[in-house]
Amino acid sequence: MKITTDHIQSSNKPLEINHAREFNFLAEKLEKKGLDVEALIQKLQDLQIAIPSWALGTGGTRFGRFSGGGEPSSLIQKIQDVGILHALNRSSDSISLHIPWDIPQNYDAILQTAAEGEIRFDAVNSNTFQDQADQSLSFKFGSLANNDKSIRELAIAHNKEVIQIGEKLGSKALTVWLADGSSFPGQHSFRKTLQNTHESLHEIYQELPNDWKMLIEYKPYEPYFYSTVISDWGTSFLLANKLGEKAFTLVDLGHHLPNTNIEQIVATLMTESKLGGFHFNDSKYGDDDLTVGSIKPYQLFLIFNELVAGFEETSNPASAWMIDASHNLKDPMEDLLQSVEAIKLAYAQALIVDRKSLAEAQGSQDVGQGQEILQEAFRTDLRPLVREAIRQSGGAISPIQSYRELKVRESLIKERGKESKASVL
Ligand code: PSV
Ligand code: MN
Numbered sequence: 271m272k273i274t275t276d277h278i279q280s281s282n283k284p285l286e287i288n289h290a291r292e293f294n295f296l297a298e299k300l301e302k303k304g305l306d307v308e309a310l311i312q313k314l315q316d317l318q319i320a321i322p323s324w325a326l327g328t329g330g331t332r333f334g335r336f337s338g339g340g341e342p343s344s345l346i347q348k349i350q351d352v353g354i355l356h357a358l359n360r361s362s363d364s365i366s367l368h369i370p371w372d373i374p375q376n377y378d379a380i381l382q383t384a385a386e387g388e389i390r391f392d393a394v395n396s397n398t399f400q401d402q403a404d405q406s407l408s409f410k411f412g413s414l415a416n417n418d419k420s421i422r423e424l425a426i427a428h429n430k431e432v433i434q435i436g437e438k439l440g441s442k443a444l445t446v447w448l449a450d451g452s453s454f455p456g457q458h459s460f461r462k463t464l465q466n467t468h469e470s471l472h473e474i475y476q477e478l479p480n481d482w483k484m485l486i487e488y489k490p491y492e493p494y495f496y497s498t499v500i501s502d503w504g505t506s507f508l509l510a511n512k513l514g515e516k517a518f519t520l521v522d523l524g525h526h527l528p529n530t531n532i533e534q535i536v537a538t539l540m541t542e543s544k545l546g547g548f549h550f551n552d553s554k555y556g557d558d559d560l561t562v563g564s565i566k567p568y569q570l571f572l573i574f575n576e577l578v579a580g581f582e583e584t585s586n587p588a589s590a591w592m593i594d595a596s597h598n599l600k601d602p603m604e605d606l607l608q609s610v611e612a613i614k615l616a617y618a619q620a621l622i623v624d625r626k627s628l629a630e631a632q633g634s635q636d637v638g639q640g641q642e643i644l645q646e647a648f649r650t651d652l653r654p655l656v657r658e659a660i661r662q663s664g665g666a667i668s669p670i671q672s673y674r675e676l677k678v679r680e681s682l683i684k685e686r687g688k689e690s691k692a693s694v695l
Contacts, residue, residue, distance in 0.1 A: 271681040273357035278665065281672035289667050292654040300622065300655070307655070310621055314659035317617055319550070319610050320364040320392035320592040321352045323372045326603070327692020329559070329596030338601055340682030341692040345372045346383050348692070351682075353387020355603060358672055360663035361610050364392040366592050367439070369432045370402055377438055384439075392443070393485060393547065393590050394436035398425040399449035399493065414470035415450035415463040415499045422470050429474040437479065443590055444478065445520060445547065446471065447487040451494030451501070463499045468509055475513045485520040485547040485590065486510055490527055492557060503535045510544055518546020522594055523573075524557040525549075533572040540580030543587065549594035550613055559596035561605050563612025570612065571648045574620035582625075601679055607669045611656065618652040 297307045326348050327341040342348040345367075352365045365384070367374075374380045384391065398413030406424070409416075413425035433444055448467065452458050471484070478484055488506040489498055500506050503519055510517040519539050526532055539545040552558070552565040563570050580586055591613070597605040624643050631639035657667050666672035673679075683690075 271354065271678060271685065273354055273676065273678075275664065277676055278357070278672065281675050282661065282667050285667045285671070289654065289657055289661070293658045296652070296654045299650075303622070303624075305622055310618065310655060311659045311662060313621060314614055314618055314656060315360070315663050317614060318361060318363045318591070319613055320366045320590065321355060321362050321606060322366045322368065322395075322592060322594055323348045324368050324692075325593060325595055325597070325606060326351045328602060329598045331598060336598065337689075337691055338679070339688040339690065340679055340684075340686050341602075341690050343686065343690050343692065345374060345380060347686065348372065349380065349383045349387060349389055351603065352389050353383075354678060355606055355610075355669075356387060356389060358666045358669040359607060359610055359660055360665035361614060361660065362606070363388060364390040366392040366395060366445075367435075367441075368395040368397055369428075369435055370397060374435060374439065381439070391436065391439035391441045392592060393445045393483075394432050394439070394441045394443070395445045395447065396429045396432040398428055399447075412450040412458070412463065412499075414446075414448055415458075415467045417458070417462065417466065422466060426470050426473050430477045433474075433477055433479070433482070436482075442481060443483040443485055443547070444474070445485040445487060445590075446474070447489065447522075448500050449489075449493050449498070451491075451498035452496050453494045454496055457496065460497065464505070467499050468512060471509060471513055471517075475517060478516055480516075482516060483546050483590075484510075484513065484517045486517060487520040487522055487525070487549070489522065489525040489557065503539065507539065507542070507544055510546075511542075519544050520547040520549065520590075521545065522549035522551070522557075523562075523570075524551045524553045524559055524594070528555065532569065533576045536573055536576040537580060540576070540584045540586040543585050545580070545586050545589055547590035547592065549592055550609060551593065551595040559594065561595060561597070561600070561612070562593065562609035563616065564608075567612065567616070568648060570616040571619045572644070574616040575623055575644065575647075578617070578620040578623070579625065603678065604670055604673060607673060611669070614656045614659070615652060618655055619647050619650065622650060622652070623647045 328337045342351050355362045401408050407421045416422050486506045488500045490501050506519040550562045552560040554565050593609045628643045661667050
């Protein structure tokens, strides 16, 4: 299925009058506050969020998986699905591949499909948290951190291969999420595994093209339950600093213990210009991979508040934005549309924060006023602004409504079959 301009126009038609009324009302309000609405729209249009190749099918838990049908069973189909999302919201212009879950076979066909959907290739992700079918040595007790040199070499070679694949696709970053850790005290030496990890990453870093970044993700627990080698932002930051200027920390929102102040981590990393990327999702208990903004929208806003301020006031380079969620109840495509909308909304709220007054309130220790300023932005309903930004980019006023009206899932089931399952999930 391909979404055409006609599809978008016809599904926008019944919404146009009401949307215009809501947008004009909001635009007047924002302008009265001295905000430049056109500039806000431009910024919102510029924010593009990558879709991971593994989020297009129904996810599962360790207890089961309930597939919804019409899932993309090949990389080409996954790229086509991202093309559908991008046609609807004009905000997801790239796909992030996990290797070897999605090893490109026919590069010409893949690049052509991507070009047809106006899709680029975002960061490529290596995977040393599983053994592949024909693998000579096992990663069961670790990969880049393993005490066995030959196992480390295998993991290093895999990461180098991922870079080579990414180069053929036009990717500009390698994301390393290292699952290595231990499940029991005494299982391994903390110092040794950290040193091994640094040495392994250093070897991979040597292979990184000059215009690439290495994004180092951290996570406190899971799949191991006692310790993880790169467990927190501090360890990731330490490694990124040691490796060099092309290495950065990547923040995945679900990779924090409950109630961690993620916005403060963001601010700290940006102060040191070491924030390289984001994996968006939401969580109640752990790495729940829920729809962005579905549980803690105020936290999401506070994070964006730091991001906006950080990009204005520090020399932190542009970051890679990606959704890293899993959907076992909702249609994955609808879930992704909801996540992108939540991200844009939080960004819009952060953009309208009165930063001058906030700095004044902070300078005069006016605690109450600081809170007022942030909550004024958070409580302003900016949905019409986000919708207008998407509409002006040629997208749907309500991407989800259009997705449903255009019967996208039904068409995909017709094309691919009820039993079609996303590869590797
Ligand atoms: C690990 O939980 C993670 O967040 C990493 O980014 C992986 O690449 C991704 O999820 C998929 O397992
Ligand atoms: Mn992640």
